[in-house]
Amino acid sequence: MVPNPSRLDAALGSQIPVIAPSMLKVDFADLATEVSRLEEAHAHLLHWDVMDGNFVPNLSYGAMLIASVRKRTSLFFDAHLMIAHPEKYVDEYLAAGCDAITVHIEAAPEPAEILQRIRAGGAHAGLAINPHTPLSHLEPWLDQCDLVLVMSVQPGFGGQKFMPEVLDKVRALRSRLAPHVRLSIDGGIGTTTIAAASAAGARLFVAGSAIFDVSDYAIAMRQLEQLASSSLEC
Numbered sequence: 001m002v003p004n005p006s007r008l009d010a011a012l013g014s015q016i017p018v019i020a021p022s023m024l025k026v027d028f029a030d031l032a033t034e035v036s037r038l039e040e041a042h043a044h045l046l047h048w049d050v051m052d053g054n055f056v057p058n059l060s061y062g063a064m065l066i067a068s069v070r071k072r073t074s075l076f077f078d079a080h081l082m083i084a085h086p087e088k089y090v091d092e093y094l095a096a097g098c099d100a101i102t103v104h105i106e107a108a109p110e111p112a113e114i115l116q117r118i119r120a121g122g123a124h125a126g127l128a129i130n131p132h133t134p135l136s137h138l139e140p141w142l143d144q145c146d147l148v149l150v151m152s153v154q155p156g157f158g159g160q161k162f163m164p165e166v167l168d169k170v171r172a173l174r175s176r177l178a179p180h181v182r183l184s185i186d187g188g189i190g191t192t193t194i195a196a197a198s199a200a201g202a203r204l205f206v207a208g209s210a211i212f213d214v215s216d217y218a219i220a221m222r223q224l225e226q227l228a229s230s231s232l233e234c
């Protein structure tokens with residue numbers, strides 16, 4: 001089944017700014033409670049940071065954990081695979097119930113087959129790009145993406161400082177992407193950086209510290225949403 005490319009927007013509500021809680025800073029000892037707290041805070045989705053200790057110097061979790069949480073919630077699952085050889089593992093993430101799967105252009109430099117496989121599996125296909133990778137590496141594949149994710153830190157860890165130089169890439173992408181394609185930004189997104197990212201054209205904002213370091217997730221997400229909405233680019 002090839003999904004309607006606008007399904008992500010149907011799930012998330014057009015191109016309004018959406019905050020994506022990064023499931024890297026949750027209390028893993030109490031994961032079910034964390035998911036309930038995010039549901040109560042009206043999160044639209046969960047962003048799963050999958051790290052393999054190879055493509056990035058950190059190890060997080062895999063499809064097995066995501067599949068177990070899938071049984072607890074119907075929230076949209078946005079999986080970000082920071083892994084080498086994603087072509088070997090993508091079927092596991094489809095089977096785990098991910099609604100969107102994003103792979104890195106640095107890990108899959110010829111991603112046509114993998115993007116097609118993600119779509120054929122009924123999920124949205126995304127490509128991510130690291131801060132220092134030229135945009136030209138992504139360009140041949142943009143028309144095969146439902147989602148494009150720009151890293152605004154070196155991937156691997158939460159709590160890093162936002163790299164404002166990636167905003168040129170966000171602006172360039174927004175001008176090239178079809179209107180239905182979600183442009184996401186990930187790393188160092190918080191109250192002092194989200195407005196600039198929104199003004200540059202990002203519409204999906206992955207945030208870890210800015211949500212999980214605040215006691216009330218709803219307040220943290222609403223504040224981020226408001227800041228992003230008030231600075232939408234013209």
Ligand SMILES: O=C(CO)[C@@H](O)[C@H](O)COP(=O)(O)O
Nearest residue numbers: 155156157158159188208209
């Ligand atoms: O993918 C990554 C890091 O590799 C991000 O999703 C971060 O985990 C976001 O955390 P903050 O920068 O918002 O704390």
